[in-house]
Every structure is written in C-alpha cells, then in structure tokens.
Amino acid sequence: MPKPLVTIIGKTVKNIAKIRGGGSALPGLVVEHIDPDFIKRTLATLPYGVVVISGTNGKTTTTKMVVELLEGQGLKVFTNKTGSNFTRGVAAALLGSINLKGQLNADIAVLELDEAHAVHFVNKIPPRYSLILNVMRDQLDRFGEIDYTSNLLRQVAMATTDTVVLNREDSRIANIAKSLNNQKINFFGLDDSLLHLFPSDDNLHSKTTKTKNSAKADVVLSKFTSNSATFIIDKQKINTKLNLTGIYNIFNAAAALTLVMAIVGDKINKSNLINSLSNVKPAFGRGEKLLVNNKLLELVLVKNPSGFRLGLSSFSPSGYITMIAINDDYADGRDMSWLWDVDFSSLAKLGVKQVSGVRAYDMALRLQYDSVPVKFVNQNIKKALKQFINSAPKTPKRIYCTYTAMLAIRHELSKITKVEVIG
C-alpha cells in the first residue's frame, strides 16, 4: 500500500475515533495492522533518535519532565502524551503529529513504555537512549515475579545503542550495568541520608538497611523539602524550587536530569535546565491538585506497595481528610495482596474518612489491622466521593486511588463541581 495512503487511513480512523469518544490506541492498531513498519520508518528520521523510559513507578511524570527539560534546551520533542504506553499507543500518537507525507516534525522522540511492551518495541526499534527507573513488585498477576520484570528491563537496556541511564539505588536496576558492554552507562542516585526513605521490596520487612552503592552518579538528590530540592551535579550543589510533590517524583527528577544531560551533552544550558525543572507540574493524578468548592483536593495514584508507601510518607495527613479508593480491574491488578505490604499506621491518629472502590472492604479490613479508624465505607465511588466532600466541605482533601478508581473519581468530580486544574 502506498505510504501516504496509510497515513491518511490512520488519520481518518483517529478522527473518527475522536468523534466517537473512542480509545486512544485504536487508530494505532489499525495502522500497525496495515503497515507494521510505520513507527520504525517514521522515527528513523529523527536527528536525536529515540529515548525509551521504562520501569515500574513514575514513568509518566518522569517522561513529562524529560520532555519539558528537552524543550527547555530548544529541542522539538515528540512524545506519547496520551498515556497509552503500548506500541500501538505510540503509533496513535505519531499519527497525530505527522503531516500527510508521513514526516514527523521533531528532533527527538521520548517514549514512555510499559515494561513488557518496551521489549517488543526495542526489538523493532533500538532506542539511542534508555532510562530505567526502578522495578518494584507491581502487577505480579501479570508478570509473575519481580526478577522476571527486571529481566525485561535488562533487555531494553541491552537493545539501547548509545547511553543507558540507571537507578543506582535499586539493586536490580543497578545490576543491569553488568550486562552492558557497548553502551555508555550513567547513574542517578540518592545521598546516603535519604536511602532509608526508599526501602526496596526486599528490605521492606527486614531490619537491615540498604547497602551503599559506590558507583559514581551523574546526578544525586541530596536534600528536599515539600517544595524544593538540592541536587549534586558535577560536585556542584544546585538548589531549586519544585512544583512536583512526592519524594518519588523528586527522585525521578534526578533521573530526568541525568538523561537530559546525556542527550544534550556539552552544549547543555544548565540554568535553563534547572529553570525548566522548577516549572514541571505533576502528571494527571500523580499528586495532582484540584480545587473543589474552593478547597484543595489532591489525587495520589497508588498502584503498588512502594508507590503507596512513598505516597504516605510524602504527604502528611494533618490538616486533611483522607479517602482511599481501591479497584481491582485489570489495569489496577486483580491481586489485593499488595495492600498488606503497605504500612498504614501513619494514618492511625487522624483516621480515614472514606474508603471506596470495588475492594473497599479489603481496604477497610487492612486498615482495621493497622488500628486505623475508618468513618465510612461505600463501594460505590460516586456516592462515596459525594459523602466525602460533603462531610467536611471546608477541609482540604486527599484521595489515594488506584488507576481505574482515579478515572472514575475525575469523571465524578467533573460532574458534581467545577473542577479546575491548578497544577
């Protein structure tokens, strides 16, 4: 089939899907089917090549950071913004950005890819750069074991042609370096004083503290507060204000800085770099702040034990009322066991106002065993959200929610009150 025709068909399906309110991946699926080399051919033209970002926690926000940091350096960036982090999501995003000749007007592609899809993707299109954030127990119902997931990420690193950026503090990720012969390897890391804030799944229930990793890191997060951070870059201390919240997002900022410095090289404009970073706002649902009845409502996406733990340690419950919504759809993970690897005792003093979601009673049971008082339990997210908001209209609110619960909550918020995104 002639190439422009594929583009036209794809774009048409995309427009129709948009009118129907359909999913973001459908047009990509159609194009992939008609012309399997579509993505490869289109991306091959980019002067700075392709960047793949993968790992279990924080891909979306980190990708957003990398894109904005690169744009701050004057690069035109293509990314799969729709959050459809599968190959066909990439094809769908490409369709929206190319002209009818099939050309992509960009310098570089920065793609967030889910671990399993990343492997398929890099087998077809070896990226010039990759960033591997972390590997936590997540979706074990899909992948079986963490060691299996880290092996997928190893394959992504091995397929990379130029530079691989790795998390020095996650032993499974740092170990990937041993399998790399032809790539440059750059690490991002934490100051020793912060290591205890990031327990791995392995030392979660043990008293042993993490052992220090001696590899040199390009960027080290040395300190942070609720709205600022200090990074050490080339032995230089750099302080910056941040719009990002959550210690995991702030650590991933070190990852984004390391990657962008590797891509741009000596030409980097450091003051622009830090300036861009200070302006990055969290991605949708990742510590996102909304206004409901003129009061703050924060959405914190939780999808695995480490993410939930880091969320609980990032945000103090005082001054807030708290809701937790747990679903168990495929995108959330069917297995509820992860809730038992999260310590909820920090919520014990103020309690949880509302528990909701399909697995609301699993969550309430979990809280009972950590002696956390629960006020209301209602599986119905719509009703629970209403009750939660009405129970204390004048108090700031925070909702911890799984992925599909977050989608439902945002949907309801947009109906029952004016939802203004204040970033």
Add this chain to the structure above:
Amino acid sequence: MNDKLITILNLYSHDMNIYGDYGNVLTLKRRLEWYGYKPQVIEYNRGDIFPDNIDIIVGGGGQDSGQNLIQSDLLLIGPKLNKLANDGMPMLVICGLYQLFGKFFKTANNEMIEGINILDIETYGKSERLIGNIVTHSQQFGDIVGYENHSGQTFLGHHVMPLGKVRIGAGNNTTDISEGARFKNVIGSYMHGSLLPKNPAIADFLIREAVIRKYGKFTDKTIDNHYTELARKVAIKRPR
C-alpha cells in the same frame, strides 16, 4: 511475668516476603492481642541461631531467587522444624516455603531441589503459571478465599490432607482439585497475599492450637469480623 506471651516466628522474613505474606504475621499478632494474649514476633533469617521457646511458625512466598538463597539454610534447620511439626506446633507456610516443606521441587529444567520433608508432597515446575482469584472449601474452615500465583504444581502423598477443595481457580495443580496440604498442625497453601486476614477461621485455629499447647486452655472472645465477612463476599464474586 510472661503469662499470656505467645511467640510467632517469621521464617526467612528477608528473602521470602514478596507477596504480602506479612499480613499473615500481622493477623496472628493482632488477633492474639484482641483475644487478650501478648504476641511477640521474632524473625529467623539465613545464618541466625534457631530460637527456642516459639509457639507459631509462619513463612511466606518468595521469588525463585529467594527460594534458592534459603534452601541450604532450610536444610540445616530442617530436623528442628520436623521435630516441632511432629510435636504439634502450629505452622503456616505459603507458596515457596510450602513447596520446600515438602519432599522436593523438581524445576522445569529437571533440577532437583531437596525439601525438608515435613509435608508428604512433591512439586514439579511447569511453564504455565497459575494466577488468579481462588476459592476452596474445607469442612473445618468453610470457604477459603484467596489469590494464587505459582508455576510449581504440587501433588499430595498419603500422609497429608488437602487444606481445601478448589471451587474456583487451580489449586495445587491442574490435575486434581486439592489446594494446600495439612499435616498435624502444619498448614501449607498457595494462597499468598495474606491468607489469614480474609480467612480468620484458619488464623484462629493456629492461635488456639498454640495457646492450648502452651497454657492448656484457650479463652474465646468475640472479635469484630464485620469487614472480613464483607471482603470475603466481594472476593468470591470477582473474576479470576
């Protein structure tokens, strides 16, 4: 006075803890408190001295790599565990430790991993992974509700009883309808992610046996199982 003290041993908490099995320890601990006892949790890990004066043993599932790490140490303490099991000590072992409490685990590559032979079971590694919500039934405990995620398939010998009969899900293997195994007061199961919180009948069985062994009698109390009951009801109806 250490009157009412009950000591729970968390077996290989460093290497075998990946599937939320900590909830089993927490459930025993809290319910013992609610029954008016004084629980104490101690850990046993590779190279430690095996403690005396324990009342309940709990061990979880791990990565295959975790299982390889602990295997030689487990063989060293195997005789002690065997004696305790034969003496009637209540024990709960999940997934990886369930397999290693048996005779052997033969991996998909035909590698033999020797177990400590408390449970008369044999496990064979398969390529298919059995993953999903599971409901079984036992005469003693009623419906047992949980989640399984394993590639080893276990077959029971004559000296053990199944913990339950599978109603929804796979269980020990894809051939028969058994799930888990019991020998004296030792319970093995593939239901990870904290079997005990949603199955308090099993938790209370372990507690009662431990208390009676130590103090001769157990004083029952009513515990609030409201959320437990509702969580079980929901779990039973969820897709696999």
